[in-house]
Amino acid sequence: MARPKPQRSNQPDPKRRPTPVGRSGNPAKAAAAAKAGPAQAGRTRLTAGDWIAGARLRTLPLAIAPVALGTGAGVVAIAEGPWHPTRFALALIVALALQIGVNYANDYSDGIRGTDDHRVGPARLTASGLVNPKAVLYVALAFFAVAALAGLALTIITQQWWLLAVGAVAIVAAWFYTGGKHPYGYYGLGEVFVFVFFGLVATAGSAFVQALAVNFEAWIGGVGVGLLACAVLMANNLRDVVQDRTAGKRTLAVLVGPVAGRILFTVFMLVPFLIVGLLSLFYPAAVLVFFALLLALPACVIVLTARTPRELILALQLTSFTALAYGIGLGLAIAL
Numbered sequence: 001m002a003r004p005k006p007q008r009s010n011q012p013d014p015k016r017r018p019t020p021v022g023r024s025g026n027p028a029k030a031a032a033a034a035k036a037g038p039a040q041a042g043r044t045r046l047t048a049g050d051w052i053a054g055a056r057l058r059t060l061p062l063a064i065a066p067v068a069l070g071t072g073a074g075v076v077a078i079a080e081g082p083w084h085p086t087r088f089a090l091a092l093i094v095a096l097a098l099q100i101g102v103n104y105a106n107d108y109s110d111g112i113r114g115t116d117d118h119r120v121g122p123a124r125l126t127a128s129g130l131v132n133p134k135a136v137l138y139v140a141l142a143f144f145a146v147a148a149l150a151g152l153a154l155t156i157i158t159q160q161w162w163l164l165a166v167g168a169v170a171i172v173a174a175w176f177y178t179g180g181k182h183p184y185g186y187y188g189l190g191e192v193f194v195f196v197f198f199g200l201v202a203t204a205g206s207a208f209v210q211a212l213a214v215n216f217e218a219w220i221g222g223v224g225v226g227l228l229a230c231a232v233l234m235a236n237n238l239r240d241v242v243q244d245r246t247a248g249k250r251t252l253a254v255l256v257g258p259v260a261g262r263i264l265f266t267v268f269m270l271v272p273f274l275i276v277g278l279l280s281l282f283y284p285a286a287v288l289v290f291f292a293l294l295l296a297l298p299a300c301v302i303v304l305t306a307r308t309p310r311e312l313i314l315a316l317q318l319t320s321f322t323a324l325a326y327g328i329g330l331g332l333a334i335a336l
Helices: 027-035 048-054 061-077 085-113 133-158 163-175 190-211 216-239 241-247 252-256 258-280 284-305 311-335
Strands: none
Touching (some): 048 085, 048 133, 061 085, 061 190, 061 216, 061 311, 085 133, 085 163, 133 163, 133 190, 163 190, 216 241, 216 252, 216 258, 216 284, 241 252, 252 258, 258 284, 258 311
């Protein structure tokens, strides 16, 4: 006699572990995606929006501001003839490509170290586990290449071949911010980098390619935008201070502590406006740049009173827009 076939139960087997839906079959990627939090849950691939977010558009004002200010200073220093819009465009491409390249390189380096596993801000490309880390690295290198090509064009136009060495140093410094075995961004030197390269070098360099000289306006203006760039980095690091301390990333905010970090942020934000006051003695239109305090002062209040890391995200955005208004406004005031 034939034995009856067992009936299939619709009830799930409690001993069987459910297969994750929408997760990668790669255990390493799956683990990274799990760490990335609910925002990445159920996703199998990144979108174009994720790649755009990886460029960290809110940091791009830090690239635009020094070029605008430096070009304005350079226009004043030109002995004869009009300003050079092509050189301005190339300098802007160099600055933007370097900034985006730094952002992707940071994403790659922090991601493979595990520094971004518990960050407070938006999830990063590498840490999400949904993209091959080498793809992020290649994108970073591509933007560094764009910066190098634009810099080469500037060098050929101006015939100032030593600019190649400055560009090479800038790219190396951009990579070793979080890359390599001993990234200086992990030893409290990140603010030094942004002050020098996104402040002094970018502003003075933009002035030089216009006039083949660097005047006082370019140097003092470079100090101002450099300090604002430091403020952006400090706001970012204050937001992640607990996570960075856990991950062993010793930013300046980690080294000095949150209280001193908040005070430093305020100094970085307000000292540039003393420079505005000084330049207003020679360029009366510069007083209009004081309207940027409508962005700067709320950012300072938020940073000084914030109780949760997420509150600092708004301060970070306000600080970036302050830098943009400062650089463009002061550049126009000087040039016109």
